[in-house]
Amino acid sequence: MITKICPKCKTEKPLSEYWVRKSRKGHQPASRCKPCSMQANTEWRAANPDHEKKRYAKQKVETRERHLVRKYGVDLAAYDEMLSAQYGKCAICGKLGCKESYGVLHVDHCHATGIVRGLLCRNCNHVLGLMQDDPERMRAAAAYVERSQIPELIGNAILKHRLVNGK
Numbered sequence: 786m787i788t789k790i791c792p793k794c795k796t797e798k799p800l801s802e803y804w805v806r807k808s809r810k811g812h813q814p815a816s817r818c819k820p821c822s823m824q825a826n827t828e829w830r831a832a833n834p835d836h837e838k839k840r841y842a843k844q845k846v847e848t849r850e851r852h853l854v855r856k857y858g859v860d861l862a863a864y865d866e867m868l869s870a871q872y873g874k875c876a877i878c879g880k881l882g883c884k885e886s887y888g889v890l891h892v893d894h895c896h897a898t899g900i901v902r903g904l905l906c907r908n909c910n911h912v913l914g915l916m917q918d919d920p921e922r923m924r925a926a927a928a929y930v931e932r933s934q935i936p937e938l939i940g941n942a943i944l945k946h947r948l949v950n951g952k
Contacts, residue, residue, distance in 0.1 A: 789814060793821035857892045857901050864892070867904050876903035877913075 790797045796818070803814035804822060815822060830836070841848050850861045859867075868890065873881055875890060882888035890904035896918065905913070916922045 791816075791818040791821055793817045793825070853892065857894055858899075859892060859901055864904075867901075871904055875906035875909050877905055877909040880906055882906070 787800050788797050789800060789803060791803075798818050800814050802818045802820075804819060805812050806815050817825065846861070853859045853861065853864055871890075873890075876893070882890065890906060891910040893902045893905045893910055893913065894900060895902060916926065
């Protein structure tokens with residue numbers, strides 16, 4: 786087993802305890818072990834809290850596209866095409882953009898297959914996630930909301946509550 790001494794913690798560890806870095810010399814183990822590297826990264830981020838925000842502001846479009854491609858396999862051209870096909874509206878509620886997300890619609894995808902389904906506002910996207918993409922659960926929630934909007938049922942429930950609690 787090949788080992789290496791971490792210059793930070795001065796401990797001899799197997800190469801599996803080091804991240805692999807791409808360099809001109811090929812794939813090389815990082816100088817610091819994984820725990821020391823993570824600690825150094827945490828400390829650096831604490832000392833530079835606005836770094837990511839500033840980097841994002843400088844490269845907003847490139848960062849957004851990189852995120853879309855990495856996470857969903859969708860570039861900005863495909864996103865814009867979907868947005869245009871949906872007339873700039875959420876595929877569920879039909880609202881334009883989303884104030885909470887700076888007018889950007891979220892890419893909705895099936896968590897099991899990774900297939901992109903459409904663009905949703907923040908609220909609709911969160912509802913699907915909270916309902917775990919389960920159509921039965923969503924139908925049950927819709928039926929519940931519809932039932933609770935019938936005035937007689939609500940009135941009877943309030944009356945019953947007042948009689949029981951003496952109010």
